[in-house]
Amino acid sequence: MLHTTLAPDFPRTILDTIDEIVYALELSDDTLTQARVTFVSERVRDVLGFTPEEFIENRGLWVTLVHPADLASLEQASREILESRRPGRRYFRIRHKTRDEYVWLEDSIVPQVDAMGTVIGAARDVTARRRSLLQMTFLMENTRDGFFMLDSDLRCTYVNPAGAAMFGGKAADMHGHRITDFLVEPNRTAFAATAAEAVARGEVVRRSGFCHTLNRWLDLAIFPGPDGVVLSLRDVTEQRTSEERLRTWVDEAPVGLFRTIPNGQMLDANGTALAMLGYPSLDRLREQQALDLIADTEDPASAQIDFSRVDRLTGIPVTLRRLDGSPIPVLMNLRTVRDHAGQAVEVLGSFEDRSDPATLRSALLSSARRYRILFDENVTPMVLVSADGTMLSRNKAFLRLVGASDATLQEQTGAFSAHLATPEAFERWPRKSAPRGVWKASNWCCAAVTDPRGGC
Numbered sequence: 001m002l003h004t005t006l007a008p009d010f011p012r013t014i015l016d017t018i019d020e021i022v023y024a025l026e027l028s029d030d031t032l033t034q035a036r037v038t039f040v041s042e043r044v045r046d047v048l049g050f051t052p053e054e055f056i057e058n059r060g061l062w063v064t065l066v067h068p069a070d071l072a073s074l075e076q077a078s079r080e081i082l083e084s085r086r087p088g089r090r091y092f093r094i095r096h097k098t099r100d101e102y103v104w105l106e107d108s109i110v111p112q113v114d115a116m117g118t119v120i121g122a123a124r125d126v127t128a129r130r131r132s133l134l135q136m137t138f139l140m141e142n143t144r145d146g147f148f149m150l151d152s153d154l155r156c157t158y159v160n161p162a163g164a165a166m167f168g169g170k171a172a173d174m175h176g177h178r179i180t181d182f183l184v185e186p187n188r189t190a191f192a193a194t195a196a197e198a199v200a201r202g203e204v205v206r207r208s209g210f211c212h213t214l215n216r217w218l219d220l221a222i223f224p225g226p227d228g229v230v231l232s233l234r235d236v237t238e239q240r241t242s243e244e245r246l247r248t249w250v251d252e253a254p255v256g257l258f259r260t261i262p263n264g265q266m267l268d269a270n271g272t273a274l275a276m277l278g279y280p281s282l283d284r285l286r287e288q289q290a291l292d293l294i295a296d297t298e299d300p301a302s303a304q305i306d307f308s309r310v311d312r313l314t315g316i317p318v319t320l321r322r323l324d325g326s327p328i329p330v331l332m333n334l335r336t337v338r339d340h341a342g343q344a345v346e347v348l349g350s351f352e353d354r355s356d357p358a359t360l361r362s363a364l365l366s367s368a369r370r371y372r373i374l375f376d377e378n379v380t381p382m383v384l385v386s387a388d389g390t391m392l393s394r395n396k397a398f399l400r401l402v403g404a405s406d407a408t409l410q411e412q413t414g415a416f417s418a419h420l421a422t423p424e425a426f427e428r429w430p431r432k433s434a435p436r437g438v439w440k441a442s443n444w445c446c447a448a449v450t451d452p453r454g455g456c
Contacts, residue, residue: 020122021047021105023055027119032078032109033063035119047105047125049097067093067102082111091126104130146233154178154195157228166214166233179231184213191220195229198222208236217241255352256330262344264289276330276353278323290347295321311336317354329354 021043025035036059040052048065055061066074070092081088087110093102109121140147146163148156155178159171167174167182180188198205207220217240223230250257256273260266266286277293279285316332330351337346375382381398385391391409399406 018043020124023121023123025119025121032082032119033075034060037062038118047123048094048103049099062094065095067095069093081109085111087111103127144235146231146235148174148179148231148233149228150179150195150231151228154180154192154228163233166216166235182213187211187213194220195222195231198224198229255350258290258349258351260290260347260349262336262347264291266290267346273351276322276328276351277320278326284323290349293320295319295327311338318351320351 018041020041022039022041023037023044024039025032026038027035037055040055042052044050044052044055063071074090074092077088077090081090087108090107090109091104092107093104095102103125104127105123106126107121107123109119111119140160143160144162146166147158147160148163149158151157155176156174159174161171164171164174174182180192183191194205194207202224204224205222209218209220210216211218216235217237219234219236221232223232251271253270253272256270256276258266258269258273266288269282269285274280274282274285277285313332313334316334317329318332319327319329322328331354332349332351334347334349336344337348339345375384375393376395378395379397381401382395383391383398384393394406394409399409402409
């Protein structure tokens, strides 16, 4: 037995409780795969489902359980260990006795410990680690990002296909070479310094920038490890190009664009907005509250809108204040961005100069459209009459109130004020279904607005 052969006083209970399967082989022909098992610890029951006696009494049993795909590499590793007479490791799969699966073992062995040719071994179950490694390898082999495993001298020990393709070659051509050998200045010096920083800090270091070697925009991440670093490269050229192109389009748009949070703090603005308002930089504009830029609003309809309940406003005539204090009349459009709970989180806006006639005409049309929406959809009954009492227009709420169609009221040419100017007169107004007795003095108001054309 192992404990009597190597150390008579060595406690067997220790061997039976440690995590590894400890075993001893007796060589007969300098072939590890044909050696006779003389000892196996109890751990073999938990890992492989066999008893120690089954391996001891059935010479060669364990070899029959090895996965066929691993036999050749197992024999090669065994030969190298015996020939070198130095400790070594073997990796192979062995079939479990009761479960229909193979168990990955990391087998560390020490050859010829004594004159009898005894080989001491300790096999560890690494199935979970191996599966994770295989999954990671699969991901790295199929990802579009470049992955490079580098030793302490920055020599490539692993390069995935995407990484090799970035440098226009094959992974085998990079193995054993320093990654810096494939870089030109200033990238060579910059990468060496970044890798040294990651190792010194013991944490991931990330960088983004233009790589002159590859003529591409890259996101770089260096992960330090005990034996070197792992380098990750992501090509973001297309994304950066699209972002720059979009930013150019935004900055050169013929209208001012801006973005704020609901409290009015300015977040972003395009070049046109900065130029129209006379600000030298975005940082300078961010010092201002968006509401402080509004010098005046000339649209009474806009003041009636509860902005917290409205998601979009278009064509609002507003006068903004430039940095030098001078006014600039604009047409403003606003849209509120809300979160999943309906709370306003951001306000997007645009404005255009309305000092030219074409823009002014557009402003008048937009204001008229907003007036019609406010008038027609208002829940309060409303009518528009001329100075002599002729009814010019009425909204839907008024039609529902009096129970008449728009066409019927259009025929009414009498003085509106004579019939409706007081609650008593309103009670005598001919209507189909409006309830009687609902009007009180507090419910009735008459607002006269002078119109240049003589209307009210």
